[in-house]
Amino acid sequence: MTGAAHRLEHLVSERAARVPDAVAVVDATGSLTFSELERRANRVANTLLADGLRPGDRVCLLVPKSARAVAAVLGVLKAGGVCVPLDETGPAMRTAAVLRQCAPYRLIVAPECSAVARRLAGLTDPAWGRGVLRLGEEEGAPEHAPAPVPAGDETAYILFTSGSTGLPKGVVLTHGNVAHFVAWANARFGMSPGDRISCQLPLYFDGSLWDVFGSLTAGAELHLMSGRDNLLPSTVADFIAGARLQQWLTVPSVLTSMAGLDVVSHGDFPELRRIFWGGDVVALPVLRYWMTRLPHVRFTNMYGPTETTIVASCHTLPGIPAPDAGAVPIGTPVDGKQFEVLGADMRPVERGTVGDLYISGTGLTPAYWRAPALTDASFTEWPAGSGTRWYRTGDLARQDAAGEYHFHGRADRQIKSSGHRVELDEVAAALTGLPEVSDAAVIGVPAPEAEGNRICAAYVPAAGARVDVARLRTALAARLPQYMLPAHWRECGSLPTNANGKTDLPALRRMFTDDRRK
Amino acid sequence: MSGSHDVQDVARTVLDCLRNKLFLDGVTADTHLIESGLIDSVGFIRMFVVLEEEFGIEVTARDLSLERFQNVGSISRFVIEKLAEGGGSDKPAEAVRA
Numbered sequence: 001m002t003g004a005a006h007r008l009e010h011l012v013s014e015r016a017a018r019v020p021d022a023v024a025v026v027d028a029t030g031s032l033t034f035s036e037l038e039r040r041a042n043r044v045a046n047t048l049l050a051d052g053l054r055p056g057d058r059v060c061l062l063v064p065k066s067a068r069a070v071a072a073v074l075g076v077l078k079a080g081g082v083c084v085p086l087d088e089t090g091p092a093m094r095t096a097a098v099l100r101q102c103a104p105y106r107l108i109v110a111p112e113c114s115a116v117a118r119r120l121a122g123l124t125d126p127a128w129g130r131g132v133l134r135l136g137e138e139e140g141a142p143e144h145a146p147a148p149v150p151a152g153d154e155t156a157y158i159l160f161t162s163g164s165t166g167l168p169k170g171v172v173l174t175h176g177n178v179a180h181f182v183a184w185a186n187a188r189f190g191m192s193p194g195d196r197i198s199c200q201l202p203l204y205f206d207g208s209l210w211d212v213f214g215s216l217t218a219g220a221e222l223h224l225m226s227g228r229d230n231l232l233p234s235t236v237a238d239f240i241a242g243a244r245l246q247q248w249l250t251v252p253s254v255l256t257s258m259a260g261l262d263v264v265s266h267g268d269f270p271e272l273r274r275i276f277w278g279g280d281v282v283a284l285p286v287l288r289y290w291m292t293r294l295p296h297v298r299f300t301n302m303y304g305p306t307e308t309t310i311v312a313s314c315h316t317l318p319g320i321p322a323p324d325a326g327a328v329p330i331g332t333p334v335d336g337k338q339f340e341v342l343g344a345d346m347r348p349v350e351r352g353t354v355g356d357l358y359i360s361g362t363g364l365t366p367a368y369w370r371a372p373a374l375t376d377a378s379f380t381e382w383p384a385g386s387g388t389r390w391y392r393t394g395d396l397a398r399q400d401a402a403g404e405y406h407f408h409g410r411a412d413r414q415i416k417s418s419g420h421r422v423e424l425d426e427v428a429a430a431l432t433g434l435p436e437v438s439d440a441a442v443i444g445v446p447a448p449e450a451e452g453n454r455i456c457a458a459y460v461p462a463a464g465a466r467v468d469v470a471r472l473r474t475a476l477a478a479r480l481p482q483y484m485l486p487a488h489w490r491e492c493g494s495l496p497t498n499a500n501g502k503t504d505l506p507a508l509r510r511m512f513t514d515d516r517r518k
Numbered sequence: 519m520s521g522s523h524d525v526q527d528v529a530r531t532v533l534d535c536l537r538n539k540l541f542l543d544g545v546t547a548d549t550h551l552i553e554s555g556l557i558d559s560v561g562f563i564r565m566f567v568v569l570e571e572e573f574g575i576e577v578t579a580r581d582l583s584l585e586r587f588q589n590v591g592s593i594s595r596f597v598i599e600k601l602a603e604g605g606g607s608d609k610p611a612e613a614v615r616a
Binding site for chain 1: 557587
């Protein structure tokens with residue numbers, strides 16, 4: 001019996017066999033070579049297999065980003081499990097909702113996260129899983145490679161993202177989809193053994209899979225950035241310089257804050273070759289700041305919803321854009337993907353016209369985790385009867401004369417906050433779920449100090465309730481992550497409504513923007 | 519150096535900003551902002567904007583160190599130093615504020 005050749009752990013092991021003594025992962029406490037990483041991952045895998053894990057079983061990870069966390073992820077994959085990395089700093093009630101949805105066979109917990117794990121156990125029905133594996137317990141397990149995972153279940157990861165119904169939704173990422181993108185990106189952008197690659201994004205973000213598997217399958221060094229490394233614009237700059245990074249995948253808010261505080265000098269980071277960003281739009285002055293200072297670096301904008309696996313299209317800047325150049329394009333589809341811009345009648349719009357962006361081809365998620373209705377609503381066969389599946393992104397886009405695609409905002413109520421996808425209706429649902437609130441509406445207003453949005457909430461107190469915003473925020477913080485918490489609040493006797501009786505969103509927007517001008 | 523600005527007044531205002539403008543729940547004069555995990559990178563950028571608006575100072579690249587922003591006391595000392603300097607007139611012209 002042989003395992004599938006495109007499985008991620010197989011590709012990493014293959015590389016590890018060729019460069020066993022090369023550095024694979026570096027974190028704040030030290031580094032692991034490829035052979036050390038493999039042995040650690042094998043111990044995790046053998047422990048899970050001895051516990052009875054079967055292919056396709058989910059394993060959630062409550063482990064801060066570290067070399068141990070990367071070994072644990074590989075161990076889960078080697079055992080045939082499906083990785084669900086959790087945000088160990090996230091609100092317990094939301095993490096508990098994720099646990100209930102994916103019903104893991106095991107929850108792997110780092111010692112420093114045991115208090116969080118106990119809170120989660122108190123919030124979840126024990127039926128969600130059969131137990132906890134404390135990281136460290138696997139130390140005595142055999143370190144030989146387990147038998148290859150038999151072909152069959154393709155799921156590598158389930159990553160949870162904001163859901164408009166009030167619950168986070170799980171996106172299924174397959175081994176084949178991740179491996180396909182990583183192989184293409186490594187070839188396209190030129191990844192070599194020994195290259196130093198950052199991992200700045202959290203492990204529960206799909207972008208981090210590019211860093212992790214891009215570097216490990218190429219024999220490159222993965223440099224993990226901790227929460228502390230990320231705290232200040234200057235600490236990020238220190239990390240890039242200290243690790244002598246050659247490739248850095250980041251988010252626009254980081255580029256903006258570093259430019260805003262002017263922490264980059266001409267010719268800094270002489271070994272840096274590639275900067276990628278995704279998740280949001282970079283303002284042109286910010287991009288010009290970076291490109292002027294780092295003429296030796298290639299700058300590439302990456303675009304792609306998690307549903308299309310990491311990246312769907314990209315655009316490498318041919319040179320420093322003029323101050324009056326328009327927004328940076330999201331570029332052209334990556335290998336294996338196709339884009340279509342369709343009108344409401346599901347016909348392609350004329351080139352140059354804005355319409356709904358649909359994506360098909362390699363990388364499309366097979367489904368949302370255990371949500372067939374949501375999957376049906378988000379994916380469509382087009383043209384009817386063709387058998388070709390398309391993802392309706394909810395993004396508005398336009399194709400220019402040169403064939404490049406441009407982003408034109410959202411067709412729905414999803415926004416970006418600090419680079420995270422936020423369904424405003426998830427925030428409104430959480431707010432309305434509080435006993436002291438009878439009704440609520442939530443909108444996003446462009447942030448003055450960075451790109452992205454600040455979340456604004458209008459609420460109607462329940463009859464007889466006296467509402468204190470600080471208390472309301474604390475209650476909401478137990479249910480939603482920081483980046484989903486409203487920054488502005490307004491108490492109303494009733495929400496403004498339009499002629500159809502629906503919440504009047506433009507009126508709401510005026511309420512908050514007028515507030516800000518005072 | 520800090521004679522013209524009352525340390526306790528500044529500290530009170532800083533604490534008030536952390537609680538009511540940055541919504542750092544449960545923060546007290548002794549809270550270690552970084553070790554407690556109360557503040558993240560976005561929180562820091564918002565903190566700089568709030569301090570700039572509240573005290574009329576400007577936070578620049580040379581001010582950035584985690585030690586300076588670890589608690590109410592260290593932030594207050596920083597604010598008083600900036601006020602004594604005359605509000606960050608060394609702001610580099612090249613920086614980009616989005």
